[in-house]
Amino acid sequence: MSQFYAVLAAILCGMALIGLFQTEDLLRRILALNVLASAVFLLLVTVARSAEGIDPVPHVMVLTGIVVAVSTTAAALALVIRANEARRRREEEP
Amino acid sequence: MRLLAWGFDLLLAAGLLWLAWQALFTPRRFSAVVNFMAFYLLMALVWVRLDAPDIALAEAAIGAGVTGALLLTALGRLPAGTSTGADPRRWQRPLQILAMAGAAMAALWLAWAAYQLPRPGLAAEVTAALDATGVSHGVTAVLLNLRAFDTFLEIVIMLAAVVLVWSLGPPLRAFAPATALPGLPALSHLLHPLFLLVPAYLLWRGTHAPGGAFPAGAVMGAGGVLLLLTDAAPWIYLRRHRLLLHLLLSSGMALFLAVALGGMLMTGTFFAIPLHLAPTLIMAVEVATGLSIALMLMAFYLLGEPGQ
Structure with missing residues (x-):
């Protein structure tokens, strides 16, 4: 079962990378980065299931990773919103 | 079956x-x-x-809750339909196709590598060291004692992201709903006790079972975002609360650092917690980091520094 999810993680990784490169929309790029992060987390958690039981170290890495991912997303979204407002103000000025 | x-x-x-x-x-x-x-x-x-129930709890609250709310806010503030990205030049096209092909190849290779991955794991080592950590749940033990430095750095990263978001200017107030929603304030009032009760339970549970600071902070942060959405937290925008906010935001990091330095004074090693103090200290750090994470998730949602 672990291998099944590992392959799923790899496919999601590829999809997210392709989505990241082909889009021109900044919001879509942030979505793609989040999907990529989820795929990497999935790979880490499947690695945690070893023969001698569940390894808590990758779980901890994923827990901290989720919080870092939401911080990155928030910072990127704030930058996108501010850039957009600045562009709108520039266009409104003659 | x-x-x-x-x-x-x-x-x-x-x-x-x-x-x-x-x-x-x-x-x-x-x-x-x-x-x-x-x-x-x-x-x-x-x-x-x-x-991985710990991750499931955190993911449900942070991923679907807080990230979703952030994305929807951004969606409301960006003009519909138009692209806000840089438009690619003509010479960039081949590079783009090359990158996409590379990504597809990397995915294939990753799938092959993941299929036959060896699984060495540290499960036995963590179980052996569990008695010396003061908690009985493996994930919490690694998070707040064995690899506490990683968790500390993660809190610092989050604080840095808050500083970045807040340095962009005054906060953007949430738009009022387009249609009148009389049920929304009542619903948020009804949900507040739950948003406090569930994190308290998760914090208490964290020492011996899945739970702990991260899911608790995430649930509380989601409740805080709901507060901001219904405009039920006007105190956060007041100028005289600015210093208090700064103190609360950094409280998790400050307590973590104090514990690490105290451990260095007592045992001579940075982040080494003496066993007889470990349960109390870990609980204190968990409460402080949980509150800090909740407040930082709220702080992201403001999209600017309040009180300016």
Whole structure:
């Protein structure tokens, strides 16, 4: 079962990378980065299931990773919103 | 029973792939964001399937809750339909295609490597060291004692992100709903006790079972975002509360650092917690980091520094 999810993680990784490169929309790029992060987390958690039981170290890495991912997303979204407002103000000025 | 589990896994995988495809490649932004939130909810189910309930709790609250709210806010503030990205030059096209082909090849290679991955693991080592940490749940032991430095750095990263977001200017107030929603304030009032009760329970549970600071902070942060959405927290915008906010935001990091330095004074090693103090100290650090994480998730949502 672990291998099944590992392959799923790899496919999601590829999809997210392709989505990241082909889009021109900044919001879509942030979505793609989040999907990529989820795929990497999935790979880490499947690695945690070893023969001698569940390894808590990758779980901890994923827990901290989720919080870092939401911080990155928030910072990127704030930058996108501010850039957009600045562009709108520039266009409104003659 | 085996067949049922396999069927469930296959359904879950198909759903994830479909939702990720929709989130990445649909032309409409709104449906992309909604599909993405559903993707996180299915992801939480996958974590349960893979015996990672801690991650499932945090993912459900942070991924589907807070990230979803942030994305929807951004969606409301960006002009509909138009692209806000840089438009690619003509000479960039071949590079783009090259990058996409490279990504596809990397995915194939990753799938092959993941299929035959060795699994060494540190499960035995962590179980052996569990008695010396003062808590009985493996994930909490690694998070707040064995690899506490990583967790400390993660809190610092989050604080840095808050500083970045707040340095961009005054906060952007949430738009009032387009249609009158009389049930919304009442609903948020009814939900407040739950948003305090659930994190308290998760914090208490963290020492011996799945739970702890991260899921607790995430649930509380989601409640805080609801407060901001219904405009029920006007105190956060006041100028005289600015210093208090700064103190509260950094309290988790400050307590963590104090514990680390205290450990250095007592045992001579940075981040070494003496065993007889460990349960109390870990609980204190957990409460402080949980509150800090909740407040930082709220702080992201303001999109600027209040009190300016």
